[in-house]
Amino acid sequence: MSAICLIRKFSMKSPSRFHRSLLFSTFSKESPPDLARNASIRRPYSSSISGQSFVSPSIWRFTQPNWISEKTRSISVFSLRDFSTSIETNATDKSFERIQVQSGLIVEKIHRNEEVTLDESVSKIDVKEIEKSGDEIVETISDGKVREESEAEKEAWRILENAVVRYCGSPVGTVAANDPGDKLPLNYDQVFIRDFVPSALAFLLKGDGDIVRNFLLHTLQLQSWEKTVDCYSPGQGLMPASFKVRTVALDENTTEEVLDPDFGESAIGRVAPVDSGLWWIILLRAYGKITGDFSLQERIDVQTGIKLIMNLCLADGFDMFPTLLVTDGSCMIDRRMGIHGHPLEIQSLFYSALRCSREMLSVNDRSKDLVRAINNRLSALSFHIREYYWVDIKKINEIYRYKTEEYSTDATNKFNIYPEQIPPWLMDWIPEQGGYLLGNLQPAHMDFRFFSLGNFWSIVSSLGTPKQNEAILNLVEAKWDDIIGNMPLKICYPALEYDDWRIITGSDPKNTPWSYHNSGSWPTLLWQFTLACMKMGRPELAEKALALAEKRLMADRWPEYYDTRSGKFIGKQSRLYQTWTVAGFLTSKLLLANPEMASLLFWEEDYELLDICACGLRKSDRKKCSRVAAKTQILVR
Ligand code: GLC
Numbered sequence: 001m002s003a004i005c006l007i008r009k010f011s012m013k014s015p016s017r018f019h020r021s022l023l024f025s026t027f028s029k030e031s032p033p034d035l036a037r038n039a040s041i042r043r044p045y046s047s048s049i050s051g052q053s054f055v056s057p058s059i060w061r062f063t064q065p066n067w068i069s070e071k072t073r074s075i076s077v078f079s080l081r082d083f084s085t086s087i088e089t090n091a092t093d094k095s096f097e098r099i100q101v102q103s104g105l106i107v108e109k110i111h112r113n114e115e116v117t118l119d120e121s122v123s124k125i126d127v128k129e130i131e132k133s134g135d136e137i138v139e140t141i142s143d144g145k146v147r148e149e150s151e152a153e154k155e156a157w158r159i160l161e162n163a164v165v166r167y168c169g170s171p172v173g174t175v176a177a178n179d180p181g182d183k184l185p186l187n188y189d190q191v192f193i194r195d196f197v198p199s200a201l202a203f204l205l206k207g208d209g210d211i212v213r214n215f216l217l218h219t220l221q222l223q224s225w226e227k228t229v230d231c232y233s234p235g236q237g238l239m240p241a242s243f244k245v246r247t248v249a250l251d252e253n254t255t256e257e258v259l260d261p262d263f264g265e266s267a268i269g270r271v272a273p274v275d276s277g278l279w280w281i282i283l284l285r286a287y288g289k290i291t292g293d294f295s296l297q298e299r300i301d302v303q304t305g306i307k308l309i310m311n312l313c314l315a316d317g318f319d320m321f322p323t324l325l326v327t328d329g330s331c332m333i334d335r336r337m338g339i340h341g342h343p344l345e346i347q348s349l350f351y352s353a354l355r356c357s358r359e360m361l362s363v364n365d366r367s368k369d370l371v372r373a374i375n376n377r378l379s380a381l382s383f384h385i386r387e388y389y390w391v392d393i394k395k396i397n398e399i400y401r402y403k404t405e406e407y408s409t410d411a412t413n414k415f416n417i418y419p420e421q422i423p424p425w426l427m428d429w430i431p432e433q434g435g436y437l438l439g440n441l442q443p444a445h446m447d448f449r450f451f452s453l454g455n456f457w458s459i460v461s462s463l464g465t466p467k468q469n470e471a472i473l474n475l476v477e478a479k480w481d482d483i484i485g486n487m488p489l490k491i492c493y494p495a496l497e498y499d500d501w502r503i504i505t506g507s508d509p510k511n512t513p514w515s516y517h518n519s520g521s522w523p524t525l526l527w528q529f530t531l532a533c534m535k536m537g538r539p540e541l542a543e544k545a546l547a548l549a550e551k552r553l554m555a556d557r558w559p560e561y562y563d564t565r566s567g568k569f570i571g572k573q574s575r576l577y578q579t580w581t582v583a584g585f586l587t588s589k590l591l592l593a594n595p596e597m598a599s600l601l602f603w604e605e606d607y608e609l610l611d612i613c614a615c616g617l618r619k620s621d622r623k624k625c626s627r628v629a630a631k632t633q634i635l636v637r
Helices: 017-023 035-041 093-100 152-160 193-206 210-222 274-291 299-316 344-360 368-389 392-402 424-429 452-461 466-478 499-503 523-535 539-552 579-593 607-611 626-630
Strands: 003-004 128-135 134-140 146-148 163-168 170-174 240-251 254-262 390-392 436-437 440-442 445-447
Touching: 128 368, 134 390, 146 368, 146 445, 152 523, 152 579, 163 210, 163 240, 163 440, 170 193, 170 210, 170 344, 193 210, 193 523, 210 240, 210 254, 210 299, 274 299, 274 344, 299 344, 299 368, 344 368, 368 607, 390 392, 436 452, 436 466, 440 452, 452 466, 452 523, 466 523, 466 539, 539 579
Parallel strands: 003 254
Antiparallel strands: 128 134, 134 146, 163 170, 240 254, 390 436, 440 445
16 A cells, blocks of 8 residues: 655635644635745755755764664754844845645655754853763763763653654654553644653754754644634634544545644634643744754744744733633643633743744844834733733732722722632742732632643743742742652642532542642643752752652552652552653753753743833823832842
8 A cells, every 4th residue: 555645725615624634635716725824834854944955964073863873973963043123034025925826735844854064153061072982871961971871761762762653754743641550541642732842852952953953844834724623613724632643544445644734623622722832932942042043933934933823812802901811621621620811821832922922033124013012012012021920928818918909000909809719728838938920810709729831831931030940949849749750840829629619610520639730730730940040040849849750650660659648659540651741851851961052942031021011001191100119029139
């Protein structure tokens, strides 16, 4: 049987998921082409947009494709781009228009097998050498120290490699879990966008960028699917939660591989994967930073992908706040957990996706309004989170004494929070030193739970102020037993119990107290914690957490999550050989061993942003800008 491997124009009219694969095989002439995308796809092997050559991704590859290679010369090459707000490319809007009128069908294999060519114009940093001597993998870090991989690391790499999913022969992602004992894998045999991020970073840090590049381009193609849930289509630009490679028979002798995405229309609870597009943008930037291959982000189809996601996030709605309004379960916690509204995890990912987009979007006449909107949103969002989400002992005391029902523009208690809402556990729990960002904020509602990912990513992206970021880590240190315990890291703290569990989760038997999303411990969160610690100059905290994980993960067969208040037991319904557990562990190890690389993945404070204010009120106006008034209170520096 011969297998046909094609990437092609998706029909914008797909009557049902089940027929997509068939539609795949029929090139639709009348359907609107996926305009800008076609442009660069037509030149699949070109690393330039209009003639000018960019750095080939191959140049930084310091291992062979199967990366555990014979003695390999290792050169890591970076283009040391700073955090500029604009980048010059040759992708003019003129060419974009020209491409728009082109129709036609795409037959392409995105995976590239280019020859290695070194571009001398790119700055080089020798990071490390990787050698294979016998079965031992030895890394020589730039300062000459030798780091040997532990047994757990070696096993982790084997598992990660086994988890790789291929499409038409090329690696395009990793399955969520590869548990041989799992008789009902549900969708754990799919490539999840969010789950792939730590895998991608592990591969990138090890010198293999092909899989990441393929993943980014293939998921970009999926973005243009028309998706419907009961005849309703969510916004253009939505990225799927996951995808699967399926083999379909074309006729008796021929099969074809197709990518089958899930935008939430099959997901349990029909949750919207809001975080997927945000992670995609974050990964795109990371790919450029680590490989030095900026040609990918400069491609017109990729630029269009960024714009579509940004437009979707920045669309006007009824919202009163700069935070992104989402339904419950729209991120890593993809079940009902009372995180609808403005959950911190989404806000921190949104903030860093805005920063990434500002950095990657080519500025020209057609994108300048979007860039302006991004800048305004960044500024308003960081103010809002810093000012209203922050809690420490002092702030809790203020809330405790709040007056309520204040009707005015200069109310202190703007959200009408009733002090009775402060949960009793918090009064005892909050340490003298340290603080954190609230889980969620809505009218008359503060969610006081501590959510790890949102807080760590606020540190990484500089959504929090430098002092707040420091204080979050102080809180983790002070509350080590609650947040780390026997296994890093609690997804949130504390658990919803009794009536709260019944009412807020809807009596979810998977999210019982101290299990799964309801305060279970998720080892994958180690990589975000590690990055946050490294940014704040506290790698020892990450090392301590990593050592705890390393003691158990291999013996426990790499579980998805752990249960109980102290994270002592493997989760009740936990998958084993969960890929992002493995990848989170490896990425933490690699980040700690390569601080220069880690520093490419976080953001410093942007002081210019603090001064942008779009409200138009001047100092002399009768009505004062509330942000200017509040600046004295927020800990800016
Ligand atoms: C669960 C998790 C989700 C993850 C998926 C695949 O649904 O809640 O965050 O992406 O499993 O691992």
